Amino acid sequence: xxxxxxxxxxxxxxxxxxxxxxxxxxxxxxxxxxxxxxxxxxxxxxxxxxxxxxxxxxxxxxxxxxxxxxxxxxxxxxxxxxxxxxxxxxxxxxxxxxxxxxxxxxxxxxxxxxxxxxxxxxxxxxxxxxxxxxxxxxxxxxxxxxxxxxxxxxxxxxxxxxxxxxxxxxxxxxxxxxxxxxxxxxxxxxxxxxxxxxxxxxxxxxxxxxxxxxxxxxxxxxxxxxxxxxxxxxxxxxxxxxxxxxxxxxxxxxxxxxxxxxxxxxxxxxxxxxxxxxxxxxxxxxxxxxxxxxxxxxxxxxxxxxxxxxxxxxxxxxxxxxxxxxxxxxxxxxxxxxxxxxxxxxxxxxxxxxxxxxxxxxxxxxxxxxxxxxxxxxxxxxxxxxxxxxxxxxxxxxxxxxxxxxxxxxxxxxxxxxxxxxxxxxxxxxxxxxxxxxxxxxxxx
Ligand code: NDP
Ligand code: 2IT
Numbered sequence: 001x002x003x004x005x006x007x008x009x010x011x012x013x014x015x016x017x018x019x020x021x022x023x024x025x026x027x028x029x030x031x032x033x034x035x036x037x038x039x040x041x042x043x044x045x046x047x048x049x050x051x052x053x054x055x056x057x058x059x060x061x062x063x064x065x066x067x068x069x070x071x072x073x074x075x076x077x078x079x080x081x082x083x084x085x086x087x088x089x090x091x092x093x094x095x096x097x098x099x100x101x102x103x104x105x106x107x108x109x110x111x112x113x114x115x116x117x118x119x120x121x122x123x124x125x126x127x128x129x130x131x132x133x134x135x136x137x138x139x140x141x142x143x144x145x146x147x148x149x150x151x152x153x154x155x156x157x158x159x160x161x162x163x164x165x166x167x168x169x170x171x172x173x174x175x176x177x178x179x180x181x182x183x184x185x186x187x188x189x190x191x192x193x194x195x196x197x198x199x200x201x202x203x204x205x206x207x208x209x210x211x212x213x214x215x216x217x218x219x220x221x222x223x224x225x226x227x228x229x230x231x232x233x234x235x236x237x238x239x240x241x242x243x244x245x246x247x248x249x250x251x252x253x254x255x256x257x258x259x260x261x262x263x264x265x266x267x268x269x270x271x272x273x274x275x276x277x278x279x280x281x282x283x284x285x286x287x288x289x290x291x292x293x294x295x296x297x298x299x300x301x302x303x304x305x306x307x308x309x310x311x312x313x314x315x316x317x318x319x320x321x322x323x324x325x326x327x328x329x330x331x332x333x334x335x336x337x338x339x340x341x342x343x344x345x346x347x348x349x350x351x352x353x354x355x356x357x358x359x360x361x362x363x364x365x366x367x368x369x370x371x372x373x374x375x376x377x378x379x380x381x382x383x384x385x386x387x388x389x390x391x392x393x394x395x396x397x398x399x400x401x402x403x404x405x406x407x408x409x410x411x412x413x414x415x416x417x418x419x420x421x422x423x424x425x426x427x428x429x430x431x432x433x434x435x436x437x438x439x440x441x442x443x444x445x
Contacts, residue, residue, distance in 0.1 A: 004033050007048045018101025020321055023350055024108050025052055031428035034417050035436075045444065047436055054107060056080040058154050059100070062128060064146040067136050076147055078126035080160055081107035084438035087158055088124030089114055089374060091165030094143075094172065096131040103127055105321070106165070109345055110374070112431025113367035116406050119378035124160055126151070132167045144175035151176075152183045155190055157384070163192040163377050166320065169239055170195060170205070189384030192377035196389075201380035203395040204373075209243025210396070211372015212316060212343045214403035215364060217251060219339070222407075227314075228252035233337075234271075235259045235307040236319030237280050237287055240343045240370065244316050245273055257307040259319060260287040264305050267297035311335040318343030326352045333359055342366035357422060368410050368427040375402045 001009070011025050029048065036042040060076040077100060080088040090110040093103070103125050111123030130143050155162065164173055173193045180190055187199075194200035203210070213227070220226050230253045234241050237258045245255045254270040260280075265271070265287055275293055279285045291299035308315060308328035315337050317324045321344065329352040332340070340356050341364035342348060348356070348363070356363045376399055383389055390398075413433075414426030 002033070003037055003043045003048065004029050007052060010049075011052050015101070015104075018099075018104060020105040020346070021101040021108065023322075024105040024346060027350055027353075027424065028108070028112065028428045028432070031425040032432055034419075034425075035429055035432065041440070042436070045440055047439060050439065051082070051111075051432075051435070052108070054079045054081045054104065055083060057100070057104075058126075058151075060150040062130070062143065062146050062150065064139075064142045066139055074128050074130040074143070076126070076128045076150060077103045078151060078154055078160070078162070079103050079107040079124060080154075081123040081125070082111045082435065083122035083159075084435050084442065085115060086120035086122045088160040089121035089163075089377065090123055090125040091127075091163045091374075092168045092172075092176075093125070093127035093165040094130045094132050094167035095127070096129055098127045098129045102321075106345055109367050111435055112428060113371045114374055114378075115431040115434045116368055116409065116427060117371050117375040117378060117402055118405060119375060119402075121374065121378055124162070125165075126162055127165065127168075130167075132172075140172065141175045144172050145179040148176045148179035149183070152180050155180075157188040157190045157381075161190060161192060161377070161381060163374070164239070166238070169193075189381055192380040194380070199380075199384055201376060201383055201395055202390065202392040203399060204376045204380055205239065206243040206246070206396075207376035207399055208240045208370050208373030209245070209318070209343065210247045211375065211399055211403045212240070212244050212318070212341060212369050213247035213251065214372065214400050215369050215407050216314065216316075216339060216341045218404045218407040219362060219364070222411075226251065230254070230313040231256055231311065232314045232316060233257045233307045233310060233312040233332075234316045234318055234343075235264075235323055235347070236317075236344065237276055238319070240373070241316075241318035242273065242276060242280065244318055244343050245271060245276070248314075248316075249273065253314070256310060256312060258287065259302070259307050261302065261319075262286055263288060263299055263301045264307055264309075265290050265297050265299055266305075266310055267294060269296065308332050312337055314339045314341070316341055316343050317347035319347065320344055321346045322349050324348045324352055326355050328352065329355045329359075332356075333361065337361065340364070341369045343370050345370065353424060357424065362421065363423060365424050365427050367431060368406050368423065371406055372399050372403055375399060
């Protein structure tokens with residue numbers, strides 16, 4: 001059995017109940033065959049065995065009191081996956097679907113993503129099965145405080161720096177930061193995505209969505225094209241989706257769809273982002289309200305339709321894992337879609353991503369395409385360390401430079417390994433090489 005097959009079989013045996021984790025492991029390890037099977041140094045150092053196993057997994061109880069006075073108990077997680085190239089870095093997700101397998105898949109992906117940014121950040125991820133939907137401000141605050149009451153003893157600004165993800169935005173980072181500060185009596189950059197008056201970076205809010213569009217823009221530039229006049233499908237209507245739409249529109253594209261977990265909006269003349277922001281960022285409401293305001297927009301329940309059902313040039317999945325399957329990939333291609341780029345983490349199923357690639361559709365995996373968020377978190381850490389704040393233009397220009405570099409790095413790496421145009425392989429190999437070298441340099445730890 002080959003080295004990679006042996007590791008995959010072992011991971012499958014030990015983690016049979018974690019399908020998303022297995023999916024992420026298989027995708028990465030398949031790409032690494034060409035690297036690790038030609039050089040016995042990797043197997044000798046048990047590099048893959050160490051890479052697939054988190055350095056540390058923290059599981060904790062989060063007890064809190066709801067508005068009716070009832071005690072609620074959630075599960076908290078922090079997976080400190082790999083610190084070969086820097087302190088653990090990665091978001092916190094609050095969503096009822098969160099379990100250890102989901103956090104491990106996200107933490108594993110984060111290792112390679114953070115490596116691709118070119119900044120010194122290791123990989124980690126955390127979160128809770130807490131559902132923020134329908135909770136009052138007070139309940140969200142008390143939950144965040146309870147979560148940090150345990151997490152604080154496992155993180156510092158030098159060892160592990162969490163940020164936001166699904167269900168964790170500026171509001172939650174504020175409550176988490178306040179509690180960390182109170183418990184440690186230290187004002188330090190232990191979280192990113194902070195508010196602008198207390199150590200946050202300009203452009204961090206926009207960064208993931210903007211970065212996603214910058215990477216596709218660079219690809220389009222290389223082939224002599226641009227976003228101008230393109231029709232774009234976006235899924236999600238959260239942080240990543242909103243700012244992807246904003247940048248795509250600014251570059252002259254027409255975005256025709258957005259979604260939430262309840263349904264999809266199709267607005268042929270173009271999504272009105274101000275309405276979306278009002279519904280989602282101010283009122284924390286549901287997407288269906290959009291159709292009450294814009295009578296020419298069509299709303300369908302999630303069981304009746306998806307963002308991938310319409311004729312578009314570019315698809316940007318920005319909601320959650322496995323939201324674009326092989327049937328969706330076929331529909332997109334049939335309707336003329338020419339590019340798929342992942343704003344979310346692993347939104348495309350493995351068979352759908354391979355089908356897109358085999359059909360000649362440039363497919364940009366999340367660990368490359370959505371790296372702008374964590375990259376800008378890295379820039380927030382730099383600003384915190386030097387106790388300075390850079391202007392929006394400075395941060396945005398650095399973000400753009402990082403995304404342009406990521407495109408060329410994954411494009412060149414794919415070519416170097418005889419896989420031109422295979423951006424999955426390019427991203428996995430380029431991300432891996434740097435981490436693997438650091439692990440080899442640092443000995444068996
Ligand atoms: P938000 O919580 O701001 O928004 C999430 C959006 O996706 C909402 O519209 C939500 O709808 C929808 N969604 C979430 N879960 C599901 C589900 N199970 N089924 C259908 N729709 C769902 O999160 P973000 O925008 O921050 O994150 C979106 C994706 O981007 C995630 O995969 C995240 O890991 C990834 N990402 C985020 C980064 C960041 O900086 N925030 C950086 C890199 C990647 P509803 O409101 O109905 O739940
Ligand atoms: O998936 C991700 O890259 C994030 N949720 C952002 C992580 C971060 O540390 O900014």
